[in-house]
Amino acid sequence: MPIELFTTLNGIWFLLAGIFLVGYALTDGFDLGAGAIHLFTKDEEIRKTYMNAIGPVWDGNEVWLIAGGGMLFAAFPVVYAVSFSAFYLAMFLVLWALILRAVSFEYRNKKDSPTWKKWWDRAYWIGNVVPAILYGVAVGNAVLGIPIDQKGVFHGTFFTLLKPAAIFMGFVALFMFVMHGAAYLMIKTEGKAFDFAKKAAIVGFVGYVIFLALTDFFIIATEPKLFMNFFKYPLFWIAPLIMLAGIFFYFKWLIVDEKYNKVIYASSMVIIGSVLTIALASYPVFIRSTIDEKYNLTIWNSASSHLTLLIMLISTLIFLPIVIGYTIYVYRVFKGKVSAEGGYGH
Secondary structure (H helix, E strand, C coil), rough: CCHHHHHCCCHHHHHHHHHHHHCCCCCCHHHHHHHHHHHHCCHHHHHHHHHHHHHHCCHHHHHHHHHHHHHHHCCCCCHHHHHHCCHHHHHHHHHHHHHHHHHHHHHHHHHCCCHHHHHHHHHHHHHHHHHHHHHHHHHHHHHHHCCCCCCCCCCCCHHHCCCHHHHHCCCCCHHHHHHHHHHHHHHHCCHHHHHHHHHHHHHHHHHHHHHHHHHHHHHHHHHHHHHHHHHHHHHHHHHHHHHHHHHHHHHHHHHHHHCCHHHHHHHHHHHHHHHHHHHHHCEEEEECCCCCCCHHHCCCCCCCCHHHHHHHHHHHHHHHHHHHHHHHHHHCCCCCCEEEEECCCC
């Protein structure tokens, strides 16, 4: 394990960046996953039950996305600038998708019309699937590399980002969120809504394993150097082992033991392991340059001043526990099963 991860502000902020990324994936991830399966059932009761299950918490979960963006802007402004420039169209699509999701919650049930609900259901589905896929595509491109020069100028287009391995990582993220979302819905629902969530969990699991294997195959074939950190720093293997343990327990608790209330712990392990594996494979690079490795944006050449990082660290140590505590409190308040009655638009 590189000691600078714990002894320097740059290394500590790299770890905190991973925490914010994991935090968003764990919380808003099950929202996205629940929304991704929305169109695959035509049962109105199931659809309303699922929306009611995540209705009280989905907007609060996006705090992690906002906090992560603020963290990146303050701690690693060069990475922030380059990522928002290179991924501009992708982020624009994510923004519009998230707006669609928010508006769909508010408007879907305002009119008792099948046509009205059909179109808002489609908008809601898009608002969940697009961010889920682009989440993985963006992370994949940062790790695999994009054409940026010594000034951080992006020499490419939106289609430059659509590399096979990056697209596969997008589907890895989508099915990972479906796994997580279905696990959450199994806790929150009963009857036919629970049964459909269980089927979705199986589909999510199979899809995740398939696309994870395809992604690893392409990376081994095209970018084998991304695995070098795990041989240079053997303790980094903790991350993929967490991911593999999550996969094992997800299958065991879902299929073999039928301990459905525990499945969400396994999906959380999958998310934590997956995100940390990608982050540690890339360390100390945030965004890799395909033009020349010396143009890579690392924790050293893209960070703010020492004083800024120190002030940000003190602020984070104060407010991050508050965010975590608030999140835990909200989930305790809204614990228990939900039904199709009530919710948004009633």
